[in-house]
Amino acid sequence: MNLYPFFESAVLEMNRRQSESLGDRTQYIGSSDVAGCTRKAALQRKDPKSPSVPTLLKFARGHAAEWMLDGIFQSSSTKLHYDRQVELKHPDMPLKAHLDFLFYEDFDGNPELHVIEVKSVSGIPDEPYPQWEDQLHYQLGMLRLQYPKGNIGGSVLAVDLNAGEVHQFNGFQYDEAVFNYLYCRALHLLDVLNDHDQPQASPSHLCSYCQYRQDCPAMSLPKIALPPEIEALAGKYAELNSSRIKAEKELKAIRQELTDFTGPSFKGQSGRFSLQVTSVPPSLTVDAGLLKQQYPQIYPTVLKQKSGYSKLEVKQVKQAA
Numbered sequence: 001m002n003l004y005p006f007f008e009s010a011v012l013e014m015n016r017r018q019s020e021s022l023g024d025r026t027q028y029i030g031s032s033d034v035a036g037c038t039r040k041a042a043l044q045r046k047d048p049k050s051p052s053v054p055t056l057l058k059f060a061r062g063h064a065a066e067w068m069l070d071g072i073f074q075s076s077s078t079k080l081h082y083d084r085q086v087e088l089k090h091p092d093m094p095l096k097a098h099l100d101f102l103f104y105e106d107f108d109g110n111p112e113l114h115v116i117e118v119k120s121v122s123g124i125p126d127e128p129y130p131q132w133e134d135q136l137h138y139q140l141g142m143l144r145l146q147y148p149k150g151n152i153g154g155s156v157l158a159v160d161l162n163a164g165e166v167h168q169f170n171g172f173q174y175d176e177a178v179f180n181y182l183y184c185r186a187l188h189l190l191d192v193l194n195d196h197d198q199p200q201a202s203p204s205h206l207c208s209y210c211q212y213r214q215d216c217p218a219m220s221l222p223k224i225a226l227p228p229e230i231e232a233l234a235g236k237y238a239e240l241n242s243s244r245i246k247a248e249k250e251l252k253a254i255r256q257e258l259t260d261f262t263g264p265s266f267k268g269q270s271g272r273f274s275l276q277v278t279s280v281p282p283s284l285t286v287d288a289g290l291l292k293q294q295y296p297q298i299y300p301t302v303l304k305q306k307s308g309y310s311k312l313e314v315k316q317v318k319q320a321a
């Protein structure tokens with residue numbers, strides 16, 4: 001039985017069904033549009049293109065992470081008061097926000113609104129991405145419009161399903177100035193959609209999933225002639241780097257399977273290989289974002305100089321068909 005012929009259309013249909021709760025996204029601006037790239041958000045409405053199957057499968061991973069967390073929250077010994085997929089509407093403008101989870105009280109039973117934005121990742125980043133922070137701040141602002149009084153906070157929950165890791169980036173609070181800035185970005189996007197303004201491209205880690213990358217001005221580089229020996233070196237570098245990236249991905253997957261077999265502590269040797277696994281215990285680290293937010297006067301006094309370095313990127317240029 002060959003699954004491929006039906007796979008593409010079925011994955012598209014699955015994605016459509018899973019996104020049904022978001023309604024017709026061409027009729028409003030959502031929090032991910034406000035936090036993301038204006039050019040992409042505008043083109044998604046004016047020139048819709050289906051994402052590739054790998055991108056759709058990555059979207060599905062996000063739904064799977066939410067479903068898993070819901071199961072975990074429901075299994076808590078304490079009854080948690082929360083809702084999933086909460087829709088917030090701006091009173092006057094076609095602006096909405098969809099909250100993955102909205103908690104109505106903390107674990108002590110004290111009333112507090114806490115938004116959780118779930119992000120499915122391959123590898124938990126050291127710091128939340130700026131787009132994640134903007135999306136959450138916008139959601140907190142939209143929530144404040146609906147609930148003018150009381151504590152409002154939020155966190156980003158990054159889930160790496162492959163590695164079985166979850167990390168909470170916590171401590172976000174409603175911030176009027178940040179929300180006003182993001183609200184202006186939403187109004188700018190409305191102007192762009194009404195042809196009153198030009199969209200700006202904002203490159204980010206999400207560009208790799210963008211269907212409008214091909215002709216994106218932020219991705220185009222000036223044409224130059226390179227000396228042949230430099231061109232050859234660049235080719236070799238790109239080739240080696242791509243093998244390294246592939247090898248690192250493969251290593252990560254194999255490492256996971258090996259440690260699934262060995263557990264966190266293991267020593268042993270077959271006729272051909274010795275295998276040792278040791279555990280590094282969890283440790284505490286300073287959350288720079290939280291420090292900056294809660295102690296803005298202290299933050300500059302604990303900064304230290306980090307030396308700069310040259311960053312080299314060499315990529316194969318795609319030839320036009």
Ligand code: SF4
Binds near residue numbers: 040
């Ligand atoms: S490639 Fe990046 S910068 Fe360009 S439109 Fe897509 S998301 Fe925006």
